[in-house]
Amino acid sequence: MSDSPMPELPQVPDQLPQDGDIAAPEFLASLLADGDDDMAAWVIGQALAERSRVKVYDEVVRPAMELVGARWREGQWSISVEHLASVALNQALSRVRPPENPESRIGPTAVLAAPEMEQHIAGLVCLAQILEDDGWHVENLGANVPADDLVGFISARDVDLVAMSIGTADRLEALRRAVDAVRAAGGDVAELPLIVGGHGVASITNLAGASRVCHSLADAQQFARSLSRYPGDVDRR
Amino acid sequence: MEDTELLARISAGDQHAIETLHERFAPGMYAVAMRVTRSERLSQEAVQDAFMAVWQDPLRFDPTRGSLGPWMFTLARYKAIDAVRREAAAKRRTAEVDLELYEAPDNVHDEVWRGLRRERLNAAIGGLPEDQRRALSLAFIQGLTHVEVAEREGIPLGTAKTRIRTALFRLRAALETDLSEGDSHPGDSPGVPGTGDHLRAPAGRRGRTQSGLLRCAIWFGSIIEQALKEARFVTARFDAEPTAAAGGFL
Numbered sequence: 204m205s206d207s208p209m210p211e212l213p214q215v216p217d218q219l220p221q222d223g224d225i226a227a228p229e230f231l232a233s234l235l236a237d238g239d240d241d242m243a244a245w246v247i248g249q250a251l252a253e254r255s256r257v258k259v260y261d262e263v264v265r266p267a268m269e270l271v272g273a274r275w276r277e278g279q280w281s282i283s284v285e286h287l288a289s290v291a292l293n294q295a296l297s298r299v300r301p302p303e304n305p306e307s308r309i310g311p312t313a314v315l316a317a318p319e320m321e322q323h324i325a326g327l328v329c330l331a332q333i334l335e336d337d338g339w340h341v342e343n344l345g346a347n348v349p350a351d352d353l354v355g356f357i358s359a360r361d362v363d364l365v366a367m368s369i370g371t372a373d374r375l376e377a378l379r380r381a382v383d384a385v386r387a388a389g390g391d392v393a394e395l396p397l398i399v400g401g402h403g404v405a406s407i408t409n410l411a412g413a414s415r416v417c418h419s420l421a422d423a424q425q426f427a428r429s430l431s432r433y434p435g436d437v438d439r440r
Numbered sequence: 441m442e443d444t445e446l447l448a449r450i451s452a453g454d455q456h457a458i459e460t461l462h463e464r465f466a467p468g469m470y471a472v473a474m475r476v477t478r479s480e481r482l483s484q485e486a487v488q489d490a491f492m493a494v495w496q497d498p499l500r501f502d503p504t505r506g507s508l509g510p511w512m513f514t515l516a517r518y519k520a521i522d523a524v525r526r527e528a529a530a531k532r533r534t535a536e537v538d539l540e541l542y543e544a545p546d547n548v549h550d551e552v553w554r555g556l557r558r559e560r561l562n563a564a565i566g567g568l569p570e571d572q573r574r575a576l577s578l579a580f581i582q583g584l585t586h587v588e589v590a591e592r593e594g595i596p597l598g599t600a601k602t603r604i605r606t607a608l609f610r611l612r613a614a615l616e617t618d619l620s621e622g623d624s625h626p627g628d629s630p631g632v633p634g635t636g637d638h639l640r641a642p643a644g645r646r647g648r649t650q651s652g653l654l655r656c657a658i659w660f661g662s663i664i665e666q667a668l669k670e671a672r673f674v675t676a677r678f679d680a681e682p683t684a685a686a687g688g689f690l
Contacts, residue, residue, distance in 0.1 A: 228510075245475050
């Protein structure tokens with residue numbers, strides 16, 4: 204502890220730092236753990252002003268949530284804090300959602316879902332916004348979607364892409380069952396492009412029946428853009 | 441200069457190091473604080489508080505748990521929340537003081553009212569015949585019963601009652617005349633002393649009815665009773681100067 208007096212520091216100029224270092228994953232993680240979705244949204248918004256959505260979500264949001272998960276696994280943060288962070292992130296993401304694009308209402312349809320028992324949906328929300336930015340019409344089914352129900356849903360619609368996500372590796376079996384169910388559906392549904400992602404697939408590179416295992420949102424975006432029905436870049440930064 | 445080296449220098453009291461830290465992180469910390477406080481003044485305070493905390497104890501930062509920038513931003517956020525908390529507490533205190541000041545006129549008025557009432561009561565009591573004044577004081581100041589007043593004065597009970605009753609009527613009449621000529625509004629709604637009602641605008645003249653006069657009489661009666669109750673607290677003075685009623689009964 205310093206005993207000498209602190210020098211008089213100047214008034215802080217009313218301007219943001221140019222390097223955008225406010226949007227550091229550690230800072231965002233601490234905000235989310237405190238449930239401060241307002242400031243979390245502001246931090247994400249600051250980053251979005253300088254970088255593309257997919258970069259911000261891959262480089263800031265995803266690492267922040269991985270940090271939250273790591274601190275939970277290490278026992279530093281409780282399950283409650285982890286859940287608070289998840290809720291705060293979803294609220295923050297809803298605040299920075301891209302403006303409605305008229306063409307996305309008529310764009311190709313992507314169905315997003317988490318398999319049975321999977322509760323983590325932040326990755327799906329991020330992917331939904333990225334696809335919407337690209338002009339996709341997104342139907343995000345969210346958490347804990349039974350495989351049979353998913354097949355029934357996509358069979359009844361004109362779907363162009365299916366994306367599934369798991370937050371932890373212990374949901375891999377549920378993910379496999381869902382993919383198998385889609386492939387076993389027959390007809391056009393069995394041929395649908397289907398990608399899987401999320402922290403739970405970090406340790407695998409292939410999954411039977413999946414068109415691609417995506418290890419980043421950029422990866423998923425790239426795949427979606429490669430599809431023949433890709434609607435074109437609405438806001439490609 | 442690396443973060444850890446910077447903090448080590450701060451720990452050694454290097455003033456240039458804290459200035460470097462300020463240059464590096466203060467704008468971001470200020471932006472964070474502004475997001476919390478929405479106040480330039482509070483944000484400046486929060487940033488200053490954060491740097492003071494770092495200056496006083498730079499080893500609070502644990503480099504194994506993360507990098508310095510996010511830690512500084514988090515510190516600024518907590519200091520900003522503290523600043524908001526302080527400001528809210530100060531506003532509450534100010535509001536309490538404002539409320540006291542707002543209520544003060546009533547208290548001042550009450551004091552003035554009591555003073556006027558004492559003066560008028562003193563004058564009225566001073567105008568009473570000696571036997572009535574003494575009976576009144578025995579009954580209302582010393583708290584004797586009518587029987588005890590009669591025994592103390594060596595008069596029949598009926599006479600004691602008559603003296604007390606006559607004294608009260610005279611006081612009421614004297615005070616009624618006095619206050620009617622003064623600044624109150626008998627016949628209008630006189631209000632309740634001590635509540636500030638009597639400071640408010642009087643009711644319309646059409647309200648001056650028989651019931652208004654009755655209320656007025658009750659009001660004057662209550663004034664006397666209240667004044668006499670108050671007078672019980674100055675019995676020592678009365679006892680010392682039993683014959684000086686005209687000069688200062690109360």
